Amino acid sequence: MVHSVAVIKNTRERIMAAALDLFAERGVLGTPVTSIEAAAGLSPGSGSFYRHFKDRQELLAAVVEREITRVAKLPVDPSTTDGTRASELAAQLCNDLAFLGELRRLIAILFWERGKAPDVAERVRSLMVERGVELGIAELLLTDPIDVVRADPSAASTVMMCAMVGYFLSMEYFGTPPAEVDPDRFTRTLARLLVRG
Amino acid sequence: MVHSVAVIKNTRERIMAAALDLFAERGVLGTPVTSIEAAAGLSPGSGSFYRHFKDRQELLAAVVEREITRVAKLPVDPSTTDGTRASELAAQLCNDLAFLGELRRLIAILFWERGKAPDVAERVRSLMVERGVELGIAELLLTDPIDVVRADPSAASTVMMCAMVGYFLSMEYFGTPPAEVDPDRFTRTLARLLVRG
DNA sequence: GTCTATACGTGGATAGAC
DNA sequence: GTCTATCCACGTATAGAC
Structure with a gap:
């Protein structure tokens, strides 16, 4: 029929x-x-x-x-999360940047709506955190971590997330990052600050 | 008269x-x-x-x-920029966070206006960068830097700035940082990732 | 399910008295 | 320089024909 x-x-x-x-x-x-x-x-x-x-x-x-719903269903690009070397974390961070790209419209709407939709803010935030921090990255950081990360892992995760979000938003709202640093250099440098090797 | x-x-x-x-x-x-x-x-x-x-x-x-004009005239809280130890950088970062607080309304307006005012975006951005990166911090990073910073100082500066901006904006727009990390813990951890000691 | 027409409300902006 | 009164543009939302 x-x-x-x-x-x-x-x-x-x-x-x-x-x-x-x-x-x-x-x-x-x-x-x-x-x-x-x-x-x-x-x-x-x-x-x-x-x-x-x-x-x-x-x-x-x-x-x-x-x-x-659409964004939450996106597959978690794996990129081998087993090792601890900086290049692997950098690759993971590149994926995260792409994921933030998928969140672009939601983030924009959230910013337009400011305080008007706290529930949406919370859901978008947890999408970001769950994907970026909890899911794989936290463990990556905890595998043979450098001293600073060992001293306060969740603070280190927060620094990482904030750097990513800051980079992304600078691109979106200023049209350029604080200095002229492309995503590859950025993620590589961030990764090297966070893990050995 | x-x-x-x-x-x-x-x-x-x-x-x-x-x-x-x-x-x-x-x-x-x-x-x-x-x-x-x-x-x-x-x-x-x-x-x-x-x-x-x-x-x-x-x-x-x-x-x-x-x-x-008002924000540009604000004095540059010094907090001893001579040494290289992490605690001094952390103090500097706390000042920067306060400075971002002073920029709060301008940033909000900028976000509301989105693409409508590229000139304003550029001026606010340079206020941030000049105060945060160029003015003191860059030198601080370059004094006896760790390997990662030595390898690409401007990428490291960018990471630092982005982390600060990301933390600030998360507070402003999500009402909370990605994880529950207060400003003090945040700046201390970021500083320790960037400099020796 | 889309159209034309329309009633209504809000807000931008001006006229003229005080 | 601030007020009352008013005009007008634009956008919301509905009514009713097709």
């Missing part, structure tokens, strides 16, 4: 896809429903949007939920 | 002071002129605002300019 399933993605999908980009780019307040309609191929100003969502807030919630 | 100078700060000042906070808190788009008037003790909805500024954009420019 085929029921002639629509070949073209249905409108609800197109609205969500368009809104994700627009919300990340201009913020929720900065993207009127009219422009969402336009971006979704609907006539701007017609209330066609409202056949699919109650209002902009409901759309926002749906979009964020969907994107969190 | 006293000319009876106004004891109460004049309205233009009050508007700018109010706007700085409101813009940082809710963004420019998120703070109607009416609310600026209210916050400045004027009747909201009266156009009294427009006797002092042409429009909101002009106000924004004035406010940002003024705040950049």
Whole structure:
């Protein structure tokens, strides 16, 4: 029974896809429903949007939920987490940078929404931490750690995470890192500060 | 000749002071002129605002300019930059964290304005970099540096700056650092990763 | 399910009295 | 220099035809 399933993605999908980009780019307040309609191929100003969502807030919630789910399901690029050498950690950090790239829109929306959505902030934060710190990296740091890491492993993890987040956000919001250092040099240097070899 | 100078700060000042906070808190788009008037003790909805500024954009420019000037003039808390020991760097980093605190509103406005004000982004960025990296810290790192720092000093500086910025922004936007690490532990650990002793 | 048309509210900005 | 009053643009949201 085929029921002639629509070949073209249905409108609800197109609205969500368009809104994700627009919300990340201009913020929720900065993207009127009219422009969402336009971006979704609907006539701007017609209330066609409202056949699919109650209002902009409901759309926002749906979009964020969907994107969190998508990102959470992304496979954890392994890159051999068994050894302890700096080059392996550097590779792991490169993966983490890519993961932050996937979180880009969510982070942008979060920043636009500032205090307005503490629950979203918390969920995005734990996505970052779980992926970046808990899952593999912490153990990597704990394998034959240097003195500083041994002295306070969670502080060292925090430094690592903050450096990554700071680098990523500098790129996103300043258009460039504090100095002119490319991702490869950055992750390599960070890794060498944290582990032996 | 006293000319009876106004004891109460004049309205233009009050508007700018109010706007700085409101813009940082809710963004420019998120703070109607009416609310600026209210916050400045004027009747909201009266156009009294427009006797002092042409429009909101002009106000924004004035406010940002003024705040950049204020922050740039802040004295560079010295905290003895002569030695090379980790505790001294940590102290310096604590000062830097305080300095980022002074930049708080500018950074917030910058984030709200995203791509809209690349010139402001550049100026805030250089305020950060000049204060944090160029001015004292770079030399500190170069005095009897550890291998990693010697190998690529500007990459190491970048890691340091990014860690600081990442820590600061995590506090501001997530309400907490990636893990529960207070500023003191954070700066101490970061310092120990970067210098001998 | 999308359109045209429209009612309504909020906020930007000006006019003119005081 | 601040007020009241007002105009206008824009965006939200609904009604009803197709």
